[in-house]
Amino acid sequence: MHYRISSTNPSSRLLEIDFLLTDLSASTVELQLPAWRPGRYELQNFAKNIQRFEIFDNAGKPLAFQKLTKDRWRVQTEGVSALVARYTYYSNVINAGTSFADDRLLYINPVNLCLYADDRLREPCTLELAIPDDWQIACGMAQTAPNTLHASDFYELVDCPLIASPDLQHIQYEVDETRFHIWINGNIKPDVERLRHDFSRFSETQIRLFGEFPEKDYHFLTLILPTAFYHGVEHRNSTMLVLGPNDEGEGLYTDLLGVSSHELFHAWNVIRIRPTELLPYDFTRENYFTTCFVAEGVTTYYGDLILRRANVFNDAAYFKEFQVLLKRHFEPNGRAFQSLTEASWDLWLDGYDKGVPNRKVSVYHKGATVALMLDLHIRRKWNHTRSLDDVMRIMWERFGKPFIGYTLDDYRAVTEEVAGESLDWYYSRCIFGNEPLETLLNDYLAFIGLQLEYDTTDLVSTPSVLLVQLDDPAGFENRYRWLGEIRVTPSQR
Known part of the structure; x- marks a missing residue:
């Protein structure tokens, strides 16, 4: 499969794509455009951005085709050995999952605009960019020729965004x-x-x-x-x-x-330590799974914590971000009806919208909060000789490194193995339940000399969440070890 992308009139925001599919033998071929992109678990229906769509044989003769769904086409290929789908894609939005072009930038997320055939997903792909010779290309794909990138298969292609620019x-x-x-x-x-x-x-x-x-x-x-x-x-x-x-x-x-x-952190957690429901990705429909609190919640927890452990953040910088995390859960959603497993499932429904009041929780913010509690529970029981770090290392060794996918039961089993006990209470209250967590959280925060409090001085607005440091030498010592320690197993030394 070969793709050529150009932007002959950048001010129009239209990208021109030629998709070449060779070695055809069947009388019909069905072409599919992804309906969503990995990392954003909602249907985005990229086909709505296609303006013009035509298909030709390798001699330039138009081929008959029929649109089967909003983003799938059946092409008549009797006696044809290759086809070229030629179409334009409107790229007028910039975010981390879109495509965009102007006179000094070509930004492409291939998942937005690259067609595929179902039975060819594992075949090599090349992506050619029609850009000036003095532009650089930033991308994770290998560059095999001037302005040409190579992917081992379609899954790699659509997992490699690119920026091309002279700047x-x-x-x-x-x-x-x-x-x-x-x-x-x-x-x-x-x-x-x-x-x-x-x-x-x-x-x-x-x-x-x-x-x-x-x-x-x-x-x-x-x-x-x-x-x-x-x-x-x-x-x-x-x-x-x-x-x-x-x-x-x-x-x-x-x-x-x-x-x-x-x-x-996602390079391990979700790119490789991936829920089994996402192996492989089905780009045509929702891929429901219940463990986004692991994929995103645990990652959110570690993202800032790693910066403190690495001494990139000091204590003040880290606790500022930590308080923001707690505010984002407890102020708007601390008493919401959903559990984390329900919120993971319903990402495909309204996970990125504000939604109705008190219905849903964030797999990012509540997920990070309960990851913290699990980490502190294990640390408190084992005096820091075990932690959530051990959970993530085991998840990498058993599921990420062999790339076999994990289930909710797999994650639960690993957490209980590291904790050395049943965690029925944790999964019942924190993962499957929807009870307010302030009291339970404060029990664990006290272990590291912290406390969550509400500022109720302003009786008109919603009380603000405050993270308070306690004057407790034991809590300070535990906090120091929690923030600064990564325990390395003998096999890693």
């Missing part, structure tokens, strides 16, 4: 045998040495946690906008980040660190 800034660093690339497009001049230092620290800390990195290279693809924005999406050996405004200074840098650490 890219490129910063590199290495940790062990992995080379990391920071690509930045936007009107900022970063402190290169600070970026390299801080990214190296949190990358190394995450690799120490798991013991190894899944890829030989990794790319932070970053678009900086003049307007306020915060969005990141994980991919196989890259992440797509869109941030702004470009004049926010230290706030923008903190956002960049936070989203980058979060997305890098």
Whole structure:
């Protein structure tokens, strides 16, 4: 499968795509456009952005075709050995999951606009870009020829976004045998040495946690906008980040660190440690699963914690972000009706919308909160000799590294193995239940000398969540070990 993408009139925001499919033998071929993208568990119906759609044989003769669904076409290919689908895609939105073009930027998420045939998903793909010779390409795919990228199959192709521009800034660093690339497009001049230092620290800390990195290279693809924005999406050996405004200074840098650490953790957790329901992805419909509180909640918990462990954040910076996390759950959703498993399932319904009052919880915010409680429960029982780190290492070794997928029962079994006891209470109250968690959370926060309180001085508005540090030497010692320690198993030393 070969794709050629161009933008002959960038101001129109139209991308022109030629899709070449060869070695045809059947009398008909069905072509499918993805209806959603991994990392965003909602139907986005990318076909709505297709403006013009035509199909030809390899001699340029039009082929008859019929639209079967909103994003599927059946092509008559009797006596035809190859076809070219030629279509335009309207790309007028910039976020971490879209595509966009202007006169100095070509930004592509192939999952938005690349057709496929069901029985050809495992075949190699090439993606050719019609761009000026002086433009750079930032992408996790291998570049096999000028302006041409190669993917081992369609799954790799659509998991590798790209930025092409003459204005890219490129910063590199290495940790062990992995080379990391920071690509930045936007009107900022970063402190290169600070970026390299801080990214190296949190990358190394995450690799120490798991013991190894899944890829030989990794790319932070970053678009900086003049307007306020915060969005990141994980991919196989890259992440797509869109941030702004470009004049926010230290706030923008903190956002960049936070989203980058979060997305890098996904390189293990969900890219490789993946729910079995998502293996392989079915791009035509909803892929329901109940463990997004693991995929996103655990990742959200570790994203900022890793920055503190790596000494990129100090205590004050970390607890500021920690309080924001607690506020986002307890102020609007602390008494919502849904459980975390229901919220995971219903991401496909309204997981990214505000929704009706007191109905749903966030797999990100509540998921991170209950991950914290599980971590502190294990640490308290085992005096920090075991922790959630051990859970994630086992999940990597048993499910991520062999890439076989895990179920909710698998995750529960691993957590109970590490805890050394049944966790019926935890799953009943925190995962399957919907009870308010303030009292239970405060029991665990007290172990690390912290407490969640509500500021009720303003009786008109919703009480604000405050994170308070207790004057408790034992709590301070436990907090120090929780924030600073990654215990390494003998096999990893």
